[in-house]
Amino acid sequence: MKLKLAVAFAAATIFGPMASAQDGNLVIYNPAGDAGELVIDAFREKYPSINISAINAGVGELFTRMGAEKDNPQGDVILCASSEAFLSNPGLFEPYDSTELANFSEDVVAPDHSFYGCSMPLQAFIVNTNLLSEDQYPRTWEALADPMYKDKLVMANPSLSGSAYAQLAQMLQLYGWDMAEKVMDNARFVTSSQSVFQDVGRGEIEIGITGEVNVKTMMDDGFPVTIIYPEDGTGLRFDASGIIKGGPNPENAKLFLDFANSKEAHELVASTNRRSVRKDVAAPDGLAPTADIPTFPYDANKAAADRDENLAKFDALFNK
Amino acid sequence: MTAAVPTKPRRRRNIAPWVAGGLTLFVLVAFLLFPIGTTLLNSFAPSGERFAFGNATFENFTRFWTSAQYQTALINTIIIGLAVTVLSTIVAVPAAYFVARVQMPFKPLIMSLSIIPLISPPFVGAYSWVILFGRSGIVSQYLRDWFGFQMPPIYGFFGVILAMVLANFTYVFLFVQGALTAVDPHLEESARVMGASRWRILRTVVLPLAIPPMLAGAMIVLIEALGEFGIPAVLGGEVYVLSTLMYFQIHGYFNLNAASAIALVNVAITLIAIVLLLRINRKRRFITVGSTTRRAALQTGRGIRIVANLYVWGLLAVALLPQAVVIFTSFAEKWPGTRWPLEYGLDNYRYIFSRIVEPMQNSLMLAAIATVVCVIFGTLTGYIAERKTFPGKWALDLTIMLPFVLPGIVTGVALLVTYNSGPIALTGTAAILVIAYFVRRIAYIYRSVVAAVSQLDLKMEEASTIAGAGWSTTMRKITVPLIAPGILAGAIIVFTTLISEMSTTIMLYSARWKTVSIAIYERLESQEIAAAAAIGSVTILVTLLLVLTATRVIGKSMSELFS
Numbered sequence: 001m002k003l004k005l006a007v008a009f010a011a012a013t014i015f016g017p018m019a020s021a022q023d024g025n026l027v028i029y030n031p032a033g034d035a036g037e038l039v040i041d042a043f044r045e046k047y048p049s050i051n052i053s054a055i056n057a058g059v060g061e062l063f064t065r066m067g068a069e070k071d072n073p074q075g076d077v078i079l080c081a082s083s084e085a086f087l088s089n090p091g092l093f094e095p096y097d098s099t100e101l102a103n104f105s106e107d108v109v110a111p112d113h114s115f116y117g118c119s120m121p122l123q124a125f126i127v128n129t130n131l132l133s134e135d136q137y138p139r140t141w142e143a144l145a146d147p148m149y150k151d152k153l154v155m156a157n158p159s160l161s162g163s164a165y166a167q168l169a170q171m172l173q174l175y176g177w178d179m180a181e182k183v184m185d186n187a188r189f190v191t192s193s194q195s196v197f198q199d200v201g202r203g204e205i206e207i208g209i210t211g212e213v214n215v216k217t218m219m220d221d222g223f224p225v226t227i228i229y230p231e232d233g234t235g236l237r238f239d240a241s242g243i244i245k246g247g248p249n250p251e252n253a254k255l256f257l258d259f260a261n262s263k264e265a266h267e268l269v270a271s272t273n274r275r276s277v278r279k280d281v282a283a284p285d286g287l288a289p290t291a292d293i294p295t296f297p298y299d300a301n302k303a304a305a306d307r308d309e310n311l312a313k314f315d316a317l318f319n320k
Numbered sequence: 321m322t323a324a325v326p327t328k329p330r331r332r333r334n335i336a337p338w339v340a341g342g343l344t345l346f347v348l349v350a351f352l353l354f355p356i357g358t359t360l361l362n363s364f365a366p367s368g369e370r371f372a373f374g375n376a377t378f379e380n381f382t383r384f385w386t387s388a389q390y391q392t393a394l395i396n397t398i399i400i401g402l403a404v405t406v407l408s409t410i411v412a413v414p415a416a417y418f419v420a421r422v423q424m425p426f427k428p429l430i431m432s433l434s435i436i437p438l439i440s441p442p443f444v445g446a447y448s449w450v451i452l453f454g455r456s457g458i459v460s461q462y463l464r465d466w467f468g469f470q471m472p473p474i475y476g477f478f479g480v481i482l483a484m485v486l487a488n489f490t491y492v493f494l495f496v497q498g499a500l501t502a503v504d505p506h507l508e509e510s511a512r513v514m515g516a517s518r519w520r521i522l523r524t525v526v527l528p529l530a531i532p533p534m535l536a537g538a539m540i541v542l543i544e545a546l547g548e549f550g551i552p553a554v555l556g557g558e559v560y561v562l563s564t565l566m567y568f569q570i571h572g573y574f575n576l577n578a579a580s581a582i583a584l585v586n587v588a589i590t591l592i593a594i595v596l597l598l599r600i601n602r603k604r605r606f607i608t609v610g611s612t613t614r615r616a617a618l619q620t621g622r623g624i625r626i627v628a629n630l631y632v633w634g635l636l637a638v639a640l641l642p643q644a645v646v647i648f649t650s651f652a653e654k655w656p657g658t659r660w661p662l663e664y665g666l667d668n669y670r671y672i673f674s675r676i677v678e679p680m681q682n683s684l685m686l687a688a689i690a691t692v693v694c695v696i697f698g699t700l701t702g703y704i705a706e707r708k709t710f711p712g713k714w715a716l717d718l719t720i721m722l723p724f725v726l727p728g729i730v731t732g733v734a735l736l737v738t739y740n741s742g743p744i745a746l747t748g749t750a751a752i753l754v755i756a757y758f759v760r761r762i763a764y765i766y767r768s769v770v771a772a773v774s775q776l777d778l779k780m781e782e783a784s785t786i787a788g789a790g791w792s793t794t795m796r797k798i799t800v801p802l803i804a805p806g807i808l809a810g811a812i813i814v815f816t817t818l819i820s821e822m823s824t825t826i827m828l829y830s831a832r833w834k835t836v837s838i839a840i841y842e843r844l845e846s847q848e849i850a851a852a853a854a855i856g857s858v859t860i861l862v863t864l865l866l867v868l869t870a871t872r873v874i875g876k877s878m879s880e881l882f883s
Contacts, residue, residue, distance in 0.1 A: 027831075068827075069736065157568065160568055160571060198450075217847050
């Protein structure tokens with residue numbers, strides 16, 4: 001065992017990227033579930049002498065945790081959290097020029113390099129194939145406003161998360177409030193984003209809007225659902241990873257972020273049905289390549305800037 | 321009472337109550353009042369800042385009079401809270417009376433099963449109602465196929481109230497059951513000797529005696545109903561409550577100060593309710609646990625036994641439906657939205673085996689330690705609050721109830737901010753989890769001790785003191801044994817609810833101290849619902865076995881205490 005460790009250590013020293021720290025500790029905050037676990041396991045195999053602990057929780061809990069720990073950060077790095085969360089919590093992250101920087105397109109890296117894109121949580125429609133026949137599927141965002149979908153649509157409340165708000169913001173950027181209001185008439189807005197796709201899968205309701213990974217996972221499990229990308233385009237959004245400012249193990253954090261940005265790690269992420277932001281990593285098996293999916297120039301900055309106003313209007317309409 | 325009391329009078333000034341009181345005060349201030357107080361003050365600070373006199377603002381509260389959503393949620397919260405509290409009490413009191421006063425087989429099993437509704441694995445537990453009674457639910461489909469009967473939609477007030485009543489009636493049941501068992505049978509016998517009919521005795525003697533513990537239980541139900549997030553999230557549809565909005569503030573806006581503001585409004589509603597309940601309670605003071613050691617005679621009539629068995633088992637059967645669905649789901653290897661699973665097997669258990677041993681050990685250990693700490697300090701404070709008069713007593717009540725009323729995540733953040741740095745740094749340790757659990761659950765013990773002590777004849781303690789026993793001896797040999805049923809009921813609830821505690825744990829756990837609820841959460845995150853159900857099932861089973869053993873072992877030694 002000792003010999004094995006020594007060999008692994010030697011191999012890591014010789015073949016691994018130039019780094020000063022290859023032992024000690026590393027605390028990873030992981031809101032990305034199984035995708036994060038795969039990346040962490042692969043990193044552990046590469047650097048067996050680093051003692052890794054992972055905290056798995058939702059983006060909301062982890063950012064609240066980081067905020068509360070600000071004076072004495074306990075975590076080193078956060079893996080694959082929505083970029084909206086990074087944007088609304090500036091100052092928590094340490095800029096770093098990753099060795100993989102050249103492999104990222106500019107629009108998925110923070111201008112100050114404090115976070116790097118990970119996966120792309122594209123929003124799509126999940127449709128129950130038992131409850132709707134193919135000619136009844138909604139094909140566009142605009143179609144969701146059709147009265148024929150009254151009470152047949154379930155969405156997560158846009159106040160709930162970056163993804164849920166992005167769904168509303170995309171409709172607003174494409175068509176404006178008139179159309180969004182009609183969609184609101186048709187839709188039920190729930191608090192549990194899990195139950196959006198679970199309910200469609202179990203046949204509680206016909207159509208839902210959710211991340212494509214959720215639909216794909218249900219399809220793989222044999223649920224009677226299918227995935228529809230709106231023909232008027234889904235917005236390109238991304239999840240990101242970054243180093244926590246003032247974390248206890250900054251050198252290992254850099255080592256980990258370089259690995260998390262690598263092609264190898266992004267391929268692991270893609271193996272869990274998540275679409276990588278790296279152009280040299282293919283779309284997950286069974287999902288259309290990113291180039292084939294109709295997209296529109298979603299303005300995430302505008303969406304973020306208008307957020308308070310949009311949500312206030314949403315609340316007012318919702319309670320009418 | 322055969323408790324041995326030293327006969328030699330002691331003249332030495334007894335410092336024990338001062339030590340106990342001082343220690344309790346320190347614990348309450350350091351771990352409860354200070355962290356939570358400072359966090360709640362932040363609700364008067366702008367988003368992302370800490371409270372100071374310079375930046376005080378009501379910004380976080382203005383939504384309550386500007387936003388229709390907040391007003392609707394406030395009204396929904398009050399409606400649901402009241403309905404759940406009243407219905408839970410109505411459902412629980414007959415069951416408690418039957419179990420306490422009617423001869424029935426399998427009482428330890430009934431007691432243990434009644435605890436199980438308190439363990440509801442996150443998401444999976446609430447979703448069970450959809451699996452059964454949703455539009456494509458199993459029961460709904462058969463009703464439609466066989467009787468052409470269309471179930472009303474489970475979503476909305478109906479489903480939320482139903483699910484919450486069945487999840488929370490246990491609190492009233494346990495407290496009332498405990499009190500009715502412990503009541504001095506002389507009271508009823510006297511009434512009977514004086515010629516009162518059975519119905520009259522029930523109405524004028526037994527039920528009034530059940531009121532203090534019933535109110536203690538109802539208060540807990542109310543607080544649980546106000547703070548519950550999972551059930552309204554899954555079954556509420558578009559019926560939002562304050563806990564929903566709190567969740568929005570943290571998850572959508574990362575705005576803890578706004579969440580604290582909502583929490584504070586939640587606290588205010590609860591306080592109003594508590595004050596009202598205490599008012600009712602104050603008018604009814606009974607000394608019911610006297611010097612006798614006999615238990616009340618059990619009713620053995622055939623009719624009442626049939627009714628009692630039907631009612632109690634029927635109630636348990638319905639209340640345990642979600643847990644039954646969780647266990648059933650854990651054996652489903654393939655269940656892709658069909659009526660019944662397509663394949664059954666043990667694969668889920670094989671898969672989770674390596675992921676559950678350590679979290680289970682951690683959960684059991686943390687819950688056990690926290691329960692002991694709760695029992696010690698909860699008994700002390702409950703006793704002091706009920707027996708002694710001192711200025712600022714209301715503050716003690718308020719302090720203990722506060723974290724109980726707050727959503728777990730707020731308590732978690734409060735402790736994290738306070739003990740993350742500075743002289744006492746506890747982040748990442750087991751200690752901070754134990755402290756959090758203690759702070760969140762001490763109220764259960766406190767409340768049940770207050771209720772139990774209020775029924776305890778002061779003469780018993782006076783007799784002990786006159787006989788020369790010191791404060792601690794009297795406490796140990798007289799008071800605690802007499803209120804033991806109350807403490808035990810509270811302790812079992814604390815232990816059980818802690819095993820699956822989620823909302824505070826997720827803020828405070830470290831990789832070394834991962835608990836069962838985190839293990840469930842991790843499986844849900846990767847959409848492995850059946851695996852999550854398997855972990856949930858093991859949790860339910862382990863808890864059931866532990867509680868069953870505890871009620872048997874402790875129940876036995878307790879009855880020995882009285883003989």
